[in-house]
Amino acid sequence: MNSQNETSSNKRAECAGGRLLDKVAVITGAASGIGKEIALTFAREGARVVIADLDQSAAQQTASAIDPTGKRALGVGMDVTNEEQVESGMARAIEAFGRLDVLVSNAGVQIVAPLVEFEFEKWRKLLSIHLDGAFLTTRTALRQMYRQKSGSIIYMGSVHAKEASPLKAPYVTAKHGLIGLAKVVAKEGAAHGVRANVICPGFVRTPLVEKQIPEQARELGISEADVVKTVMLKETVDGEFTTVQDVAEAALFLAAFPSNALTGQSMVVSHGWFMQ
Ligand code: NAD
DSSP, X not given: OOHHHHXXXXXXXXXOOXXXXXXXXXXXXXXXXXXXXXXXXXXXXXXXXXXXXXXXXXXXXXXXXXXXXXXXXXXXXXXXXXXXXXXXXXXXXXXXXXXXXXEEEOOOOOOOOOGGGOOHHHHHHHHIIIIIHHHHHHHHHHHHHHHHTOEEEEEEOOGGGTOOOTTOHHHHXXXXXHHHHHXXXXXXXXXXXXXXXXXXXXXXXXXXXXXXXXXXXXXXXXXHHHIIIIIISTTSSSSOOBOHHHHHHHHHHHHHOXXXXXXXXXXXXXXXXXXX
C-alpha cells in the first residue's frame, strides 16, 4: 500500500462507525486484492466476515489477521465453480455465525487473448468463475436470506460490464452477464427483503491487473508504461488508478443501505473512465 492510500485508509478507520454492526458477510475471492479490502472494511464496521477463496491457506491467513480468535472472521477454502464446495462452504459460514446478511460475489480472474485465438477451455474457465460462481453463491445465499427476510447481494462487475476492450471477450461477456443476474435477483428477491447491486470498478492495481500489464504489452506490441497510460487509464478524468479502498467504500455503502430503494443498480467507480 502506498503512503497516500495508507493515510486515507487510516483516516477512514478513525471515522468507522459500526455501519455493519453484527451483520454477517461472505466475500468470495477475499484472500487478495479487492475482496480482501472489502473483508477488512466490513470487519472494521462491525461485521463478522467469511473469507471464501480458492486459496484456502491465504483465506485462513486473512481471517486470522482480522480476528485470531476466529469469533469474528472465518477463512473457508472454496472453488466458486464447484457446486458441492459452494454449498458446504456457505453452510459452514452460516453455521459459524448463525445468519447471512451480505454476499459479495467477487472471485474472478482475467485471461487476455484475441478472440480468433481464444481457447475454448479458457473461455469456459473464465465464464465459469465469474458466472457459475455468482449463480452458485447467490442460490445458496438466497435460501438463507429468504428465511431471514433480508439480505444484500453485491456482484463485482467492472467498467467492462458496460464497455468493451479488445482481448477481453469472455471477461466483458461475463461482466455484462452479472448485471442481468443482479436485475433478476432484485426482482425475485424484493418480496423477501433481498437487494442486489453491482459495483463496476475501473482498473485497480491488484495481482489480477499486475499480471495483465506485461501480457497486454506483448499482445499489443507496446511498452508496459504505455499499457498503463494509453490503454488502462487513457479514458479516466485524471489518469489515476481506482484503489481497493475506493471499491470497498462502495461495497460498504451498498451493504449498509437501509432499503429496497437501491436495488438492481450498477455503480461505476472508475475515475470517470465510464460515465453512465
Ligand atoms: P485478485 O487476483 O487480487 O483476487 C482474486 C481472488 O479470487 C484471489 O484471491 C483468487 O484466489 C480468487 N479466486 C480466483 N478463482 C477463484 C475460484 N474459482 N473460487 C474462489 N476464489 C477464486 O483480483 P482482484 O483485482 O481483487 O479482482 C476481484 C474482482 O474484481 C474480480 O471479479 C475482478 O474481475 C474484479 N475487478 C477487478 C478490477 C481490477 O482492476 N483489479 C477491475 C474491475 C473489476
